[in-house]
Amino acid sequence: MEKIAPVRGTRDFYPEQMAVRNWIMDGWRAVSRRNGFEEYDAPIFEYLQLYTQKSGEEIVSQLFAMQDRGGRDLAIRPEITPSLARMINQQIHSLPRPVKWFSVPRLCRAERPQKGRLREFFQWNIDIIGDDSPLADAESIFTAIDYLRSVGLTSRDVVAKISSRSMLAAWLQELGATPQELDTIYALLDKRAKLPEETFQALAVEKIPEAGLRNKILELFQIDSFEKLKASAPPAAQEEVARLETLFHLLEVMGVRDYCTFDIHIVRGLAYYTGVVFEVFDRGAELRALCGGGRYDNLLKVLGGPKVSATGFGMGDVVLEILLREKNLLQTAAVPLDFYVIDAAAELGEQTVQTACQLRGRGFSAAFSYKRLPLGKQLKQASSQKARFAVILGQETIDSRQVTIKDMASGLQKTIALPEFLAGPDKVFAAGT
Amino acid sequence: MEKIAPVRGTRDFYPEQMAVRNWIMDGWRAVSRRNGFEEYDAPIFEYLQLYTQKSGEEIVSQLFAMQDRGGRDLAIRPEITPSLARMINQQIHSLPRPVKWFSVPRLCRAERPQKGRLREFFQWNIDIIGDDSPLADAESIFTAIDYLRSVGLTSRDVVAKISSRSMLAAWLQELGATPQELDTIYALLDKRAKLPEETFQALAVEKIPEAGLRNKILELFQIDSFEKLKASAPPAAQEEVARLETLFHLLEVMGVRDYCTFDIHIVRGLAYYTGVVFEVFDRGAELRALCGGGRYDNLLKVLGGPKVSATGFGMGDVVLEILLREKNLLQTAAVPLDFYVIDAAAELGEQTVQTACQLRGRGFSAAFSYKRLPLGKQLKQASSQKARFAVILGQETIDSRQVTIKDMASGLQKTIALPEFLAGPDKVFAAGT
Numbered sequence: 001m002e003k004i005a006p007v008r009g010t011r012d013f014y015p016e017q018m019a020v021r022n023w024i025m026d027g028w029r030a031v032s033r034r035n036g037f038e039e040y041d042a043p044i045f046e047y048l049q050l051y052t053q054k055s056g057e058e059i060v061s062q063l064f065a066m067q068d069r070g071g072r073d074l075a076i077r078p079e080i081t082p083s084l085a086r087m088i089n090q091q092i093h094s095l096p097r098p099v100k101w102f103s104v105p106r107l108c109r110a111e112r113p114q115k116g117r118l119r120e121f122f123q124w125n126i127d128i129i130g131d132d133s134p135l136a137d138a139e140s141i142f143t144a145i146d147y148l149r150s151v152g153l154t155s156r157d158v159v160a161k162i163s164s165r166s167m168l169a170a171w172l173q174e175l176g177a178t179p180q181e182l183d184t185i186y187a188l189l190d191k192r193a194k195l196p197e198e199t200f201q202a203l204a205v206e207k208i209p210e211a212g213l214r215n216k217i218l219e220l221f222q223i224d225s226f227e228k229l230k231a232s233a234p235p236a237a238q239e240e241v242a243r244l245e246t247l248f249h250l251l252e253v254m255g256v257r258d259y260c261t262f263d264i265h266i267v268r269g270l271a272y273y274t275g276v277v278f279e280v281f282d283r284g285a286e287l288r289a290l291c292g293g294g295r296y297d298n299l300l301k302v303l304g305g306p307k308v309s310a311t312g313f314g315m316g317d318v319v320l321e322i323l324l325r326e327k328n329l330l331q332t333a334a335v336p337l338d339f340y341v342i343d344a345a346a347e348l349g350e351q352t353v354q355t356a357c358q359l360r361g362r363g364f365s366a367a368f369s370y371k372r373l374p375l376g377k378q379l380k381q382a383s384s385q386k387a388r389f390a391v392i393l394g395q396e397t398i399d400s401r402q403v404t405i406k407d408m409a410s411g412l413q414k415t416i417a418l419p420e421f422l423a424g425p426d427k428v429f430a431a432g433t
Numbered sequence: 434m435e436k437i438a439p440v441r442g443t444r445d446f447y448p449e450q451m452a453v454r455n456w457i458m459d460g461w462r463a464v465s466r467r468n469g470f471e472e473y474d475a476p477i478f479e480y481l482q483l484y485t486q487k488s489g490e491e492i493v494s495q496l497f498a499m500q501d502r503g504g505r506d507l508a509i510r511p512e513i514t515p516s517l518a519r520m521i522n523q524q525i526h527s528l529p530r531p532v533k534w535f536s537v538p539r540l541c542r543a544e545r546p547q548k549g550r551l552r553e554f555f556q557w558n559i560d561i562i563g564d565d566s567p568l569a570d571a572e573s574i575f576t577a578i579d580y581l582r583s584v585g586l587t588s589r590d591v592v593a594k595i596s597s598r599s600m601l602a603a604w605l606q607e608l609g610a611t612p613q614e615l616d617t618i619y620a621l622l623d624k625r626a627k628l629p630e631e632t633f634q635a636l637a638v639e640k641i642p643e644a645g646l647r648n649k650i651l652e653l654f655q656i657d658s659f660e661k662l663k664a665s666a667p668p669a670a671q672e673e674v675a676r677l678e679t680l681f682h683l684l685e686v687m688g689v690r691d692y693c694t695f696d697i698h699i700v701r702g703l704a705y706y707t708g709v710v711f712e713v714f715d716r717g718a719e720l721r722a723l724c725g726g727g728r729y730d731n732l733l734k735v736l737g738g739p740k741v742s743a744t745g746f747g748m749g750d751v752v753l754e755i756l757l758r759e760k761n762l763l764q765t766a767a768v769p770l771d772f773y774v775i776d777a778a779a780e781l782g783e784q785t786v787q788t789a790c791q792l793r794g795r796g797f798s799a800a801f802s803y804k805r806l807p808l809g810k811q812l813k814q815a816s817s818q819k820a821r822f823a824v825i826l827g828q829e830t831i832d833s834r835q836v837t838i839k840d841m842a843s844g845l846q847k848t849i850a851l852p853e854f855l856a857g858p859d860k861v862f863a864a865g866t
Binding site: 002003004005006007010011012013014015018019021022031033034035036038039040041042043044045046047049050053061064065066068069072074076083086087089090091098101106108110120131133135136142146149150250253254255256303304305335337338350353354357358359360361363364365366367370385 | 435483486
């Protein structure tokens with residue numbers, strides 16, 4: 001019969017890789033919870049319309065689309081935010097505000113796989129819904145950094161680049177751009193740091209044909225610090241600049257200002273952002289963004305709900321794992337084996353199985369060999385499975401129901417009555433041996 | 434804009450439902466680990482051929498099938514065992530034996546939703562690969578029961594019904610059935626407990642036209658205890674009956690015999706089972722099976738690998754949750770909030786945010802109000818969010834950098850220096866107040 005390969009751009013999680021994934025996701029969950037977020041999830045597929053209504057028909061080519069038996073169009077989720085908006089809209093009147101939720105969904109995109117971008121991945125999402133204060137934006141950014149900091153990434157390793165679409169909108173309109181032109185200008189700005197200067201200038205001429213407006217906009221794009229931004233802001237943009245200043249002040253109060261910088265190039269690709277936008281990069285700038293997010297105050301309305309303000313971010317596991325591996329910070333979720341139960345005499349095989357099962361029933365992890373093996377080989381297995389203690393049933397078990405407990409780290413051992421051991425197996429942890 | 438519904442047969446996991454799902458899945462993981470299983474996972478979609486090669490073309494109608502950009506046929510996984518077999522086959526020469534792996538995959542089936550059966554669900558899978566002893570079968574069944582027992586289901590609530598396909602195969606052939614007829618007879622047997630007697634008899638006549646053979650087979654189907662099975666087994670089936678007896682003895686040794694019974698009706702729907710088969714039901718027999726599994730020694734070969742013996746089971750979350758809810762045993766994963774930080778004076782707002790963020794950075798969960806609220810309202814929020822302690826910043830913080838820690842359960846409180854508190858926030862847990 002034919003051997004079948006996995007689909008390109010997907011990953012098999014053998015136990016070793018699974019332990020890494022679990023460590024990353026456990027960290028996301030722990031940091032979400034300590035920052036006051038509650039976990040939610042949505043189905044892995046939705047009606048296709050949920051994505052086209054938000055992003056237009058062109059999104060379809062990036063989706064894994066399918067039909068159900070009734071011929072209805074479905075798609076595997078490429079992001080969870082539309083599902084979140086749908087869920088919030090369903091319960092909009094009964095949910096307390098602000099809603100602070102997180103999720104760690106599996107997402108799929110029908111893209112060409114490349115470094116840092118797969119067709120199936122996991123993404124940590126946090127969202128704060130129903131609060132339009134800079135404090136909510138600050139807490140969102142803090143939470144991303146709180147995680148990165150918790151795994152050992154310092155402000156010399158990563159940087160959160162922050163800007164504001166509402167600030168840009170006010171400023172650009174003051175320069176003479178129409179509201180309809182804004183999306184084109186955002187897309188141009190988004191490309192500035194990614195294109196060679198010459199290519200970028202040609203694109204600018206194409207996108208903003210009027211030279212006077214174009215030059216003013218290109219001058220704005222040159223602003224490379226928050227001080228310069230503040231000094232040259234026109235009156236119409238000052239309120240939004242002040243809001244951004246409040247955000248930076250709050251990030252200072254929160255103790256993560258050193259991770260943050262103003263960067264006018266950050267506008268985010270997705271159309272739905274309306275206010276603060278940010279992306280986190282490795283300082284070496286060799287990888288794609290680790291994390292991106294911002295304020296999106298219109299999405300719930302686009303999906304049939306009321307206008308409710310919202311802010312949040314997504315952090316994927318693929319780029320994060322590459323960076324943590326490069327920095328030698330990658331860990332695996334620890335799964336200790338408490339006891340390895342060994343029979344030192346052939347007739348004790350069943351009692352060994354029984355003892356292991358009794359330990360499991362009491363909540364401890366316990367293993368034993370399926371095969372009858374010499375004592376030395378069983379001890380080697382205990383060691384290779386990283387058991388904390390070996391429980392050895394031998395002649396003393398036959399004679400007087402005693403077992404020998406061996407501390408695998410120190411090698412020390414002691415013999416105690418089996419019923420006494422089973423009555424409190426955790427006492428050996430406290431006592432060592 | 435239009436409001437979009439979720440797809441029928443899928444579930445939205447609002448935080449309350451998510452806490453239930455997490456509790457169930459945390460339990461599956463904990464019991465897997467204490468029984469010595471390592472976690473793995475596979476992609477959510479595979480090449481369609483992985484499923485058709487194993488189960489034939491008729492499976493396609495039960496799958497969510499789709500195509501990638503290159504026109505290759507893909508499908509969302511309806512079960513994880515084919516992916517497991519694919520992964521094992523890829524590393525067959527480097528994996529130690531036995532392989533003991535578990536997974537808690539999300540699965541999708543294009544079925545009509547009904548009670549206990551959804552189009553998207555989670556299923557705990559454990560598998561032991563590379564060992565053909567009854568001990569491996571026993572450990573698989575033990576692990577299922579170990580979980581059910583751990584959540585409070587007793588042997589009066591649930592029962593594991595056990596039989597053996599290899600025993601049936603030997604017996605049926607002794608009665609005169611050909612190897613080619615076995616699958617038809619298994620399918621008939623599978624229906625016996627599900628159909629009215631008359632309908633079943635008519636089906637039997639249709640499927641086994643020869644009256645002599647049919648009557649002998651229907652007589653075999655009447656056997657309703659292991660004792661009767663053993664007493665009437667023909668010599669050709671005695672080895673397999675003895676193997677089944679060893680299994681029941683091992684389940685006795687393991688301390689779960691009272692959960693187990695022999696039931697000749699258990700054959701399992703899927704074609705790939707070759708030996709022991711079992712299903713777990715509620716004793717009331719009002720729900721679908723909670724869990725099903727058995728030995729499948731040919732699957733790896735069907736998927737392009739060598740012949741390697743394997744045994745395992747799957748337990749879905751949907752029927753399990755219904756039963757646990759009925760028995761009032763359902764719990765939620767506990768997510769305690771350690772500290773709710775409160776400002777009792779307007780000018781302390783920023784310091785409140787700072788204190789909460791410092792607590793989070795030290796690994797504790799901490800929350801605060803986004804809005805300026807009176808002290809009483811903030812205390813109410815601390816209480817409604819089930820905080821263990823309120824940390825109150827007030828006049829004494831302004832005067833002498835002190836904070837008041839209030840134990841929300843006892844109401845007791847004490848005032849200590851803020852730096853001292855931040856140096857060891859966990860000391861308040863030990864001390865109470």
